[in-house]
Amino acid sequence: MTGPLAGLRVVAVTGLAGLHCAQALADFGAQVALVEPPGGHPMRASAAFPFLARGMRSIVLEPGDTAGLRRLVAAADVLVESWTPAQAEERGLTPERTTVDHPRLVHASITGFGRTGPYAHLPADDALVMAVIGGSHTLSPMAPREGPAFAAVPFASYSAGQTALQGVLAALLERERSGHGQHVGTSLVQGLAGHDIWNWFLTLLTTRYAGAFTPAPHVQDGVPNSALIYRLLVALSADGRWLQFSQTSRHLYVALMNALGMGWMFDDPEWGEELPLVPDPAKRVELWDRMLTEVRARTAAEWAAVFDAQPDVWAEPFRTGQELLDHPQLRHDGNVVRVEDPERGPVEQPGPLVRMAATPADPTRPAPRPDADAAELRGWEPVDAPAATAAGPSLPLAGVTVLELGMYYAAPYGGSLLADLGARVVKVEPPGGEPMRSLASFPEIGAIKVTQGKECIALDARSPEGRQIVHDLAREADVVIQSFRAGVAERLGVDGPSLLAVNPDLVYLNAPGYGVDGPCGHRPAYAPTIAAASGIAWRMAGATLPERTDLTVEETKGAAVRLVAATNASFAQCDGLSALSVASSALLGLLARARGAGGQQLYTSMLAFAAHLNCEDVVRYADRPATPAVDPELFGLSARYRLYPTAAGWVFLSAARPEQRSALRAHPAFAAEEDIGAVLAAKPAAQWEAEFADSEVDCVAVTEATVEATLMSEEFGRTAGLLADVEHPMLGEHPRLAPLVTLSRSAVVPGPGSLVGQHTEQVLQRLGYPAEHLADLRARGIVVTG
Known part of the structure; x- marks a missing residue:
């Protein structure tokens, strides 16, 4: 085995969530023993199995062979399992037992709802979790009928796989210092809970100030309530191709309106320059109708020509999963690999979770045949236990400094997850602040989650002085996370080569929407854009859409609302799954460095993460099993x-x-x-x-409440340990979502959100900037202090 994780032994006795976790370890060189029952792992019936199990080894054990399973665990560095507490007890491998019997073992448990509470007996199953926490109810606008809707895409399993991976990597990093392992706990509920951007805080406001704020859906009785209906327009082309536009920022929306021939409306008193925020409901409907009609005036090919001519106008067609493999950006980035499988022939599938420049993964080894490696795995020798001295508690990322460059949700919330694990995270914002601070319908609400636990500084990185501050921060950092569109980091002088020249030991993670270059690297990418591009949205709601190209405007709007629900649900969207994956990618880079890889650039994207989530529909090979299809009513x-x-x-x-x-x-x-x-x-x-x-x-x-209301409730969230109380400088004391992973010996640190420039002064003082220099920078608008 080669790769940065070579020499690590992993035992995987798990379902879909744990396979996502174990696959990343196998791709980067760990020896992963997949324990299967007689007849094979249940996921062997899935088209995704050759992707999920690539590079692993297989051993078949009878259900009652607990002695054989315990022998494997005794020889392992990591155990990944998805048992209920009763099943762990039956096998004699409870967390309480393994932490005593195998002090170096990192034991990761992925449950559906946690190890305690009324649902602890249920398996780690996406649909059950969706029903209990309100996900099925919240998705009801996706269905062409009344009542809850079924989510065909396993958001919870993928996300729990990422939170488990973060816990495993953080525990292995801590073990490099202490020599001791520990138990890592997470659940499908926690994985889903990480997705929401700002609905948690909107729920908090509407609950705390019930008479002042009223929650409303994106579209109510046919009238749009949200500017995102226009900025993230879902529309039909003249030749019947559904398009997802990507115009969230003001200048991007203006560009779209100009492309539609509607730019004149900004100067018309009847409409006003504040478009699309029109107070009159009838005008909001008219604006929507006009935009849909103008999009319908061009074919998909004609719109593609517009996109080529006007880079600030962009839409993705709603693809199926296998169409994603032909996405020009995914191909350009090398994120499509061809694996020669001895049973299935050539299999095209997504590449590794992240590409490492110096220590690349090896995703070319096929999935194993059942029991193919039993003799080798039974020969694993037990690991020597460390000395009996107890290892004291510590933060798993103690001493790690993360420099965060970039905006919007995916990469910044990835930084928040690292802060939860004890890293010092410095978030660099422009003088006006992270755009998410003003994107939601109430100031600051949109950015609280992406500033939690961080030191927030505001500066003009376009100025030489601002650039120098970023370089000074990079000099003392361990990780840099950047998520700018292609070319921006280079123009600012904060790209990988520039900062690695300052600090050669940096783990520099490029995590944009599309890529750092290539055909779409310069394109704006938001959660709905990626959901459409990756086939996720079509898998969720495509079965509900009329199979006609001559839809009326009213029929188009009805179908569009269902696609909006499929791309933009607070707990099931691509920003959330990407943020979780960003944190995992950064930790993979850190562990590789701790094992001798040194500093290097890492590359990934929201599009690549979406391919991993939707893998069952994405992989391509001859005679592959069909992706399970949801019925047109979404039951x-x-x-x-x-x-x-x-x-x-x-x-x-x-x-x-x-x-x-x-x-x-x-x-x-x-x-x-x-x-x-x-x-x-x-x-x-x-x-x-x-x-x-x-x-x-x-x-x-089925719980008939929103996911956020369910998680925030005392009955569910507090009882399940999902809440942590913090003090925000604007909101005061409030419950936030607790860290998404727990460790038996290491602490986690749920911090509050911060305001623009709240920590600028103290960060610059720590860098050694004299008070008079800081005052000069402030006076010239180069920095903003809170």
Whole structure:
């Protein structure tokens, strides 16, 4: 094995979430033992298996062979599992046991809802989590009917895989110092919770000041309530191709209006320069109608010519997953790999999570055949335990300094996650502040989550003095995260080569929307843009759309609203999954450096992360299994795995596995099993959940509240340990989302958000800037102090 993680041994006894975690370790050189039951891992039936298991080794163990499993664990550096607490107890591998028996082991547990509480017995299943925390309810605008909607894309599993990966990498970094391992805990709920950008704080406002603020959907009774409906326009071309525009910033929206021939409206008193924020509801509808009509005047090819001529105007077509493999940017960046699989032939699939310039991954080794490596894996020798002296608690990223350059959500929230793990994170903003501070409907709300736990400084990086400050910060940093569009970092003099010249030991992570160069590197990328480009949105809601090209404006708007829900749900969108992946990528670079790789540039993008999330629909090879298809009404995937209305409320029923089907038939009401829906309609949702609580059948009532309201509630969020109370300089004391991963020995540090320039003065003083120099910089507008 080669790669920066060569020599590490990983045992993976896990489902989809843990496979995402283990795959990243395997790509970078770790020896990953995939433990499979007789008959093979359940994911072998998925088209994504050759991607998820590439580079791993396989051993088949009988379900009762706990001794064989424990022998593997005794020889491992990392254990990744997704057991319920009862299953861990059955195997004799509870966190309490492994931390004593194997002091060097990093033991990562990925549960559905945590290790305690009323849902701890449920498996780590996306649909169950979505139903319980309000995700299915919140997605209801995606369905062409009343009621909750099924999410076909496994946002929770992918995201929990990333939070687990962060915990594993942070614990391994800490082990480099202490010699001791520890338990890492996360859940699908925590993975999903990391996605939201500002709805948490809007929920906080509307709850705290109930008489002053009223929450409203993007579109209500056919009237847009949000400027994002226009700035992130979903429209249909003349030849029937759905397009997702990407015009969030003011200058980008003006460019789109000019391209539509509607720029005159900014100077017209009837409309006003504040477009698209028109007070009159009838005018808001008219503006929407006009924009859709003008987009419909051109074919997709004609719009592509507009994009080539006007770089500030951009839209992605809504692709299917396999179409993503032909995206010119993904190809340009080398993020499509071809693996020769002995069973399947050539398999095209997404490349590694991140590209490392000096210590690249090896994604070319195929997935193993069942039990192909049993002899080798049974020969693993147990790891010598460290001395009996106890390792004291410490922050896993103690002593790590992160310099954050870039704006909007994905890369900045990745920095916040590193701050939660104990890193010192310095966020550099322009004098006017991170644009997200003014993007939401209430000042500062949009940026609180991306400033949590950070030192926020504001400066003009275009000036020589501002650039020098960034270079001074880079000199003492360990990691730089930048997310500018292609060419911006170079123009500012803060690109990788420039800062590595200042500090050769830097881990410099490029994490833009598309890439640092190439055909789309200069394009604006937002969460809906990437959801459309990657096939995620089409997999979520494409089944609901009319298969006609002659839609009326009203039909177009109805379909567009469903696509908006599919691209921009607060808890299921590409900014969130990218932020989680940015933190994982930075930690991979740090661990590689700790193991001798030195400083280097790293490259990734939101588009690459989206390919990993949607892998089941993205991989391409001959005779591949079909991606499970949701029905046009968005109930679910089959009669035994779907949403059902009941006498009061809705349930999600999961009874697709053989043992679950048997358990369902054993219930008196389902013995005939003629019409599952008719049976479930006879009793309330809460009663069905109670009746199946001790059964193999998983059945949960759908929570009819937003995800943020559910997580923030005392009944769910506080009980589950998902809340941490902090003091924000504007909001005062409030609950924030607790760190998304916990460690048994190391502490995590949930910090508050910060205001523009709040820490400029203290950061410059720490760099040695005299008071008179700081005053001069402030007077000339080069820095802003809070």
